[in-house]
Amino acid sequence: MVMMNGLRKWVLAQPGVLIVDAPGNDRLRWQVEAEMDRRGWHVALSPADAGLMLTIGTLPPALSQATEVLWSQIPQPRHRQAIARSDVAWQLDAAVAALTTPSAYEANPSDPATQLSQVQAQNTANGSDSGRQGPGHGMDHGDPGVHGMSSHDMGGHSTNAHNVNGHSNHTTDSHSGDDMGGHDGQGMDHVGHSTGSDADHGMDHDDHGMDHSAHSGHDMGGHMHHGGEVAGLEMAGTAADRDGLELDELKVTLGPVLPGWPTGLVLKASMQGDVLTNVSLSWIDGFVPDSVAQRSEPGSAVAALDALATFLLVAGWPVLARQARIARSALSSGNDAERERGQRAAAAVARRVSRSRFLAWSVRGIGDAGPVNSARLPAGDAATYESRTADVLDRVRALAAAAAGDKSPLARVGPERIEFLLEGAELAATRLIVASFVFKPSPALLPNGAVHD
Amino acid sequence: MFAVVSLLAVVLAVILGVVGASMAFRIARQPVETLPYESGSFPQQHAFSRYHVRWYAVTLLFLAFDMEMIFMYPWAVVVADMGASAVIEMFAFLAVLFVGVVYVWREGALRWS
Amino acid sequence: MTDPDMGGTGMTLAAAWGLLPAVLAVGLTALVLGVAFAAVDSVVVSGGRLRSAVEPLRSSLHWLAQQRRTTLAPDRLLWRSGVIAVPVLAVLSLAVVPIGGRTLLSTSADLVWFNAMEALLWAAVWLVGWGPNAVHSLVGAYRFLAQGLAYELPLMFALITAGLGAGSLRTMDIVATQENLWFVVSMPVAFVVFLASAAAFAFWGPFASPAGADIASGVMSELSGVDRLLVQAGRAVVLGAAAAMSVALFLGGGSGPGLPEPVWYLLKTLLVIAVIVSVGRRIPVTRPDRFVEFSWMILIPATLLQALWVALLVLSGFYP
Numbered sequence: 001m002v003m004m005n006g007l008r009k010w011v012l013a014q015p016g017v018l019i020v021d022a023p024g025n026d027r028l029r030w031q032v033e034a035e036m037d038r039r040g041w042h043v044a045l046s047p048a049d050a051g052l053m054l055t056i057g058t059l060p061p062a063l064s065q066a067t068e069v070l071w072s073q074i075p076q077p078r079h080r081q082a083i084a085r086s087d088v089a090w091q092l093d094a095a096v097a098a099l100t101t102p103s104a105y106e107a108n109p110s111d112p113a114t115q116l117s118q119v120q121a122q123n124t125a126n127g128s129d130s131g132r133q134g135p136g137h138g139m140d141h142g143d144p145g146v147h148g149m150s151s152h153d154m155g156g157h158s159t160n161a162h163n164v165n166g167h168s169n170h171t172t173d174s175h176s177g178d179d180m181g182g183h184d185g186q187g188m189d190h191v192g193h194s195t196g197s198d199a200d201h202g203m204d205h206d207d208h209g210m211d212h213s214a215h216s217g218h219d220m221g222g223h224m225h226h227g228g229e230v231a232g233l234e235m236a237g238t239a240a241d242r243d244g245l246e247l248d249e250l251k252v253t254l255g256p257v258l259p260g261w262p263t264g265l266v267l268k269a270s271m272q273g274d275v276l277t278n279v280s281l282s283w284i285d286g287f288v289p290d291s292v293a294q295r296s297e298p299g300s301a302v303a304a305l306d307a308l309a310t311f312l313l314v315a316g317w318p319v320l321a322r323q324a325r326i327a328r329s330a331l332s333s334g335n336d337a338e339r340e341r342g343q344r345a346a347a348a349v350a351r352r353v354s355r356s357r358f359l360a361w362s363v364r365g366i367g368d369a370g371p372v373n374s375a376r377l378p379a380g381d382a383a384t385y386e387s388r389t390a391d392v393l394d395r396v397r398a399l400a401a402a403a404a405g406d407k408s409p410l411a412r413v414g415p416e417r418i419e420f421l422l423e424g425a426e427l428a429a430t431r432l433i434v435a436s437f438v439f440k441p442s443p444a445l446l447p448n449g450a451v452h453d
Numbered sequence: 454m455f456a457v458v459s460l461l462a463v464v465l466a467v468i469l470g471v472v473g474a475s476m477a478f479r480i481a482r483q484p485v486e487t488l489p490y491e492s493g494s495f496p497q498q499h500a501f502s503r504y505h506v507r508w509y510a511v512t513l514l515f516l517a518f519d520m521e522m523i524f525m526y527p528w529a530v531v532v533a534d535m536g537a538s539a540v541i542e543m544f545a546f547l548a549v550l551f552v553g554v555v556y557v558w559r560e561g562a563l564r565w566s
Numbered sequence: 567m568t569d570p571d572m573g574g575t576g577m578t579l580a581a582a583w584g585l586l587p588a589v590l591a592v593g594l595t596a597l598v599l600g601v602a603f604a605a606v607d608s609v610v611v612s613g614g615r616l617r618s619a620v621e622p623l624r625s626s627l628h629w630l631a632q633q634r635r636t637t638l639a640p641d642r643l644l645w646r647s648g649v650i651a652v653p654v655l656a657v658l659s660l661a662v663v664p665i666g667g668r669t670l671l672s673t674s675a676d677l678v679w680f681n682a683m684e685a686l687l688w689a690a691v692w693l694v695g696w697g698p699n700a701v702h703s704l705v706g707a708y709r710f711l712a713q714g715l716a717y718e719l720p721l722m723f724a725l726i727t728a729g730l731g732a733g734s735l736r737t738m739d740i741v742a743t744q745e746n747l748w749f750v751v752s753m754p755v756a757f758v759v760f761l762a763s764a765a766a767f768a769f770w771g772p773f774a775s776p777a778g779a780d781i782a783s784g785v786m787s788e789l790s791g792v793d794r795l796l797v798q799a800g801r802a803v804v805l806g807a808a809a810a811m812s813v814a815l816f817l818g819g820g821s822g823p824g825l826p827e828p829v830w831y832l833l834k835t836l837l838v839i840a841v842i843v844s845v846g847r848r849i850p851v852t853r854p855d856r857f858v859e860f861s862w863m864i865l866i867p868a869t870l871l872q873a874l875w876v877a878l879l880v881l882s883g884f885y886p
Contacts (some may be wrong), residue, residue, distance in 0.1 A: 011627045020493075040612050040621070045783035046490045046702070048635055048790040051628075066493030073487040075633035075790040076480065105480050112488045112638040119495050230639055236502035248502040252701050257493035260779055266494070273505030274705050314780045316772075316851025322613060358772075358849045362856055427705055428853055431780035456580040456670050457661050459589045464657045467593065468650055468796065475630045475792035484634035489700030490787055499639065500701045504708055511715045511858060518866075522722045526678055529730040532880050540877045547870055554862055563859040 005100070012077060012099040015051030016044030020067050021263050022057030026306065027332070029056050031088045034329035037322060039092070043313075045259050047073035052095055053080035062284045063264055066256050072115065077104035116233060239270065247272050256284045260314040260431070262439055265415055267422070267430070274427040281415040281422065281434075300410045302332050303438065304402035305346055307410075308353065311396055311435040315359065324349045324403070343405065350404035354397045367392040367421050367433030395436040412440035510562035514554065521550060579668040592670050596657045599806025600799055602836060606843045607770075607802075622802070629795035637698045637788055645697020649793045651690035652800030656807060659683035662737050663810045664819055666828050669737050676737040677725045680811060684721070684767050687804070688714050691769065691776065691785060694797060698788035706784020710776035712854040713766055716861035717773070721763035723869035724756040728815040730876050731885050737811075741819035743885055750816040752879060755872040757816040759865060761842055764808030768801045771846030778851055809838040 017036060021029040032054060036043070044050035047070050055067060071080060081095040098104060110118075229235075239249040254267040264284045269276040305328040312321035327349055330342025353359065368391040402410055418437055422430050476482070489496055506512075525543070532539050557563065579588040604622035612618035636642070662669050662676040671679060688711060695707025729735045731753065732743040740749075750757045766773035769785070777784045789797060813819060813834045820827030822834075879885065 007627075008631075011624055011631065014621065014624055014628075040615065040618060045779055046787040047487075048490070048788050048794070049783065049786070051632075069488065069495065070490075070493050073485075073490055073635075075485050075635050077632070107481070107485075111486045115488060116495065116638075230499060233496060233638060234498045236498045245505075247505050250500065250502050250701065251497040253491055253494035253497070255492050255494070258782060261492070271701070273507050274708070275505075275507070312850070316774055316778050316780070317849070318611060318779075319613070319847050320850075322611075356850070358852075362850060362853055426855070428775070428778070428780050454671070456578065456585060456588060457658065459580075459585055460592055460658060460661055460670060461654065463589050463593055464654050465650075468653060471630070471795065472792050475795070478631045479633060479791065480631070481633035484636045484791070486636055487638070489637045489698060489703070490782060491701060492782070496638075496701070500699050500704045501641070501696075502704075504704060506708060506711070508712050508715065508855075508858065511712075511862075514862075515715045515719070518719055522719070522726075525722075525726050526675070526729070526735060529726050530674075530733055530735060532730060532877055533733045537881055540874070540881060544870075544874055544877075551867070551870070554866070558859070558863055563862055565855055 008100050012051065013096060014039070014041055015096060015099060016049040017041055018044045018047060018050040018053045018070060018074070018257070018259075019263075020053065020055045020059065020063065020070070020257050022055070022059045022063065023264060025057035028083060028086065028088075030306070030325075030328060030332060031086060032056060032083055032092075033325055035088045035092055037325055037329075043259050048075065050074050051078055051099060053078070054095070055080065055082045057084065060264075060284070063256055066284070069115070070257055072110070076106075079104050239272070249277075252276075254430075260310050260435060262310075262434075265434070265439065267434070269422075271427070276422060276425060276427060276430055279419050279422040279430075281419050283415065300402050301343075301346060301405055302328055303410050304399045305331065305349070307435075307438050308349065308396070308399050308403055311399070311432075312353070314431050314435040315363065317359070320349060320352060327403075347404045350400035353400040359396075360393055363392045363396070363432055365391055365393075366425070366429045367395075367418075367436060392432050392436040399436075399438075410438050412438045415439055507565040510557065514557050514562070517553070518550060521546070577668060578672045579665060579670045582668055583666075588670055591665055592660050593657065595663075595665050595810075596660050596803045596807065599660075599810060599835070599839075600656075600802035603806040603809070603839050603843070604798075604802040606836075606839050607847075610843050610847045626795055626799070629791055629798075632791040632794075634791035634793055635788060637700055640699050641697045644693045646793070648690045648693025648695075648697060649789070649796050652687065652694065652797050653803060654800075655683045655686050655690060656800045656803035659804070660807045660810070663807060664737060664741060664814050664831070667820060672736060672738060675735050677729050677735040681722060681725055684804075685718070687767055694789070695776070695785035700788050702781040702783070702787045703785055705781050706776045706778070706787070709778075709781075709784065709854050710769060712858060713769070713773060713776060716854065716858040716865075717763045717766035720759045720861060720865040720869045721767075723866070723873055724760040724763065725815070727753050727756040727869070727873045727876050730873060730880060733880065733885070737814050741814050741821075744818040745821065746886065748816060748818040752884070753816065753872055753876055755868050756876075757812065759869055760812055760815065761808070761838070764805055764812070765842065765846055768804040768808070770801060770805060771843075772849045772852050773857075775851050775854055805842065806835075806839065809842060810835045812838055 019029065019032065033043075051074070053067065053071060053074060059067065067080075071078075077099050079095055079098040081091060081098070083091055085091070236248045236250040238246050240246055249270045249272050252269055252271045254269075255261055255263075255265045257263055265281065266284050267276075267279060267281045269279040271277075305324050309321045309324035309328060312318075312324060323345065327342050327345035330338050330345060333339060333342070399410075418433065421433050425433065489500060528539060528543055579591065582588070583591065601622060605619040608618045608621040609616060612621075659680050661671040662673075662679050669676065673679065691710045692707045695703045695705075695710065697703075728740055728749055731749055732740040734740065734743075743749075762773075765771045769776040775784075777786045781787070786794065786797065810831075813831060817834050817838070820829075820831035820834075822830035825833075
């Protein structure tokens with residue numbers, strides 16, 4: 001038994017990690033990523049590959065709702081943990097320890113058909129038929145800064161019969177509270193998330209009877225509001241293609257949580273083949289910029305390295321992306337010798353990015369915001385930025401120059417200003433284009449609805 | 454051929470064993486039923502759809518060449534016996550095919566983005 | 567199609583060792599090659615940490631214990647068939663790769679067999695991507711087909727070039743012809759193209775776009791548990807098998823001074839694996855639409871010229 005437990009710990013010691021970072025928590029995310037790199041953990045590219053879901057900072061309601069969807073998609077054993085403070089290494093230890101406890105084997109509270117019917121009910125209630133990701137009516141409570149514990153992220157998304165079932169979990173030895181967001185409305189009362197996960201004992205009850213109320217055969221015909229629905233979901237409609245053919249058009253959403261994608265950014269589009277049309281790009285509702293983080297803007301080299309690391313991940317160059325993250329972490333350290341090392345590493349990454357012919361061949365000519373189009377961009381910093389940057393390659397080389405110590409400030413654009421670049425682009429090109437920009441948070445709403453600059 | 458059938462049988466048996474081992478090891482017996490991953494959003498439609506493969510022109514070109522390849526396998530074996538005529542005929546044929554490729558390329562069918 | 571089990575080079579592994587040991591040896595070889603590839607890849611991706619070599623083992627055990635997933639209204643039969651087909655095809659392609667100086671299957675068309683197993687991967691990978699009824703997965707599936715249109719012909723020309731040099735499509739004949747001079751010397755383009763194609767049909771490294779990070783790992787995106795294990799194992803075995811095949815076709819098989827043949831064979835295979843990984847991880851992913859054009863306008867002419875060059879050498883009596 002002891003040996004089996006040892007083996008289990010070893011096997012689960014390198015989980016795939018899905019990171020959901022609230023806006024304004026870049027520094028904390030960098031710390032998490034640096035610690036992950038140090039341990040050799042990998043970023044999960046999809047929930048299927050994830051064992052840990054780390055939420056960083058206080059999530060706005062809509063993002064919190066997204067984490068509920070993601071959580072329901074992660075196979076067991078799984079654990080989610082809110083990272084709120086900077087003793088990251090210790091919190092990751094706690095998280096990975098929780099993976100070996102029975103709490104990592106709790107069943108999902110609801111099955112897909114139920115989830116979908118809730119969204120439909122919500123949309124009907126809101127009178128919105130534009131999309132299923134309606135404005136989040138969740139609530140965000142819990143103040144991790146005060147508790148010092150990790151317990152929050154309540155995302156309910158049912159307008160009526162809102163039932164949020166949360167608890168903070170003050171086990172002194174684990175600090176690993178499970179974030180439970182109930183999202184079953186319509187009076188379907190649902191209790192019984194398990195209690196605390198106790199990291200240090202409790203190894204022997206592996207087949208601990210989990211009373212997951214098995215997915216009782218969901219009623220397929222129950223929610224057929226529209227014609228053409230199968231299992232609660234519509235089939236793709238048809239629309240004229242750019243060649244004038246009448247072809248299937250699939251409505252897709254990219255974001256808010258996607259690896260190599262700014263968390264909270266949402267792209268909605270119709271897809272024919274892998275070409276996107278009717279593109280809209282915006283921050284998810286209720287995105288609150290952290291004014292403190294805004295004021296203490298990191299050096300442009302660090303921000304550029306962050307953008308480069310993301311871009312390199314999207315461009316399928318994981319080895320160099322890792323080097324960019326390492327350089328970023330060294331550059332943002334307080335130690336002078338370390339920072340100097342970081343500068344050298346950043347210069348090396350920048351050199352490889354800007355000299356790679358392969359990369360140039362692969363991404364040249366896409367997302368061209370060249371001189372003709374730049375007239376369509378509004379005045380201000382964005383326009384000056386774009387006037388010297390044409391396509392993805394140019395923008396990435398500019399990022400590389402900034403990473404290597406070019407002092408000119410990084411220009412940021414609002415997401416809606418690059419929509420025209422994405423119209424008619426392929427999915428792959430779209431990802432590269434988005435990754436080649438550094439975004440500024442929109443003039444977002446404060447919780448009370450006031451407009452914050 | 455019998456050896457290959459045995460190999461197939463062994464591979465399938467091993468896969469069955471792996472699946473069995475996984476059933477023995479995994480604590481959650483039922484697969485998790487989920488919505489497809491759409492970056493944290495709810496899917497709006499089923500992904501099963503008639504996917505517009507905009508590289509369909511390349512598939513036709515490919516078929517033409519692929520058929521030619523079937524002839525090339527036996528050809529490779531007999532070149533030494535048949536001598537120069539085999540080489541001339543094959544590469545003349547390939548040259549004609551390649552004129553077609555160049556034409557298709559000029560028409561832009563090898564680019565679709 | 568199968569030759570009578572006569573002695574000498576025509577003798578199959580099954581005839582020499584007995585059926586069961588031979589088949590088990592092929593299975594074991596598949597395992598060793600797959601693990602070797604995955605371990606080397608893991609070390610390189612982690613930035614050269616040697617202890618990362620155990621990660622494939624750890625991941626495999628993790629996937630064994632992990633819960634499986636099923637999505638909303640999947641095409642379950644096709645999905646699972648694809649998942650099983652990937653490792654099956656990978657191992658079957660090893661039937662024509664020499665092990666201990668013999669192949670399990672020795673026919674007059676070994677190269678066609680290898681090619682056929684790889685061509686069937688088109689269907690298998692597409693099914694893996696189609697099955698889960700998910701957008702990213704579907705896009706990945708079609709990307710694999712687009713990529714297939716690009717790498718398939720150069721790969722076939724590379725295989726044929728090796729067969730042309732030997733005047734035979736039998737792997738052991740091709741190895742025997744290289745007794746004096748390895749084929750890599752007279753057909754370097756075919757060698758490089760063969761290795762690149764191997765990366766492409768395992769959708770790995772610079773050809774990983776069907777499982778790319780930009781589409782949330784595409785065809786892999788909805789796989790967890792034992793399903794993910796089977797597909798990942800299949801990919802690793804495909805790459806290992808292709809490395810071993812390249813040794814037979816271009817690097818003289820097990821020939822070498824001093825050491826016994828199987829040792830030489832293994833060493834060369836490991837070297838090829840190391841080269842594939844270290845080169846493949848140095849460059850970003852190619853986008854299929856750019857690669858198709860490059861392939862048709864550069865790689866196909868290059869491999870055809872390579873074949874012409876080898877055909878002329880054959881006519882001149884260069885090869886024994």
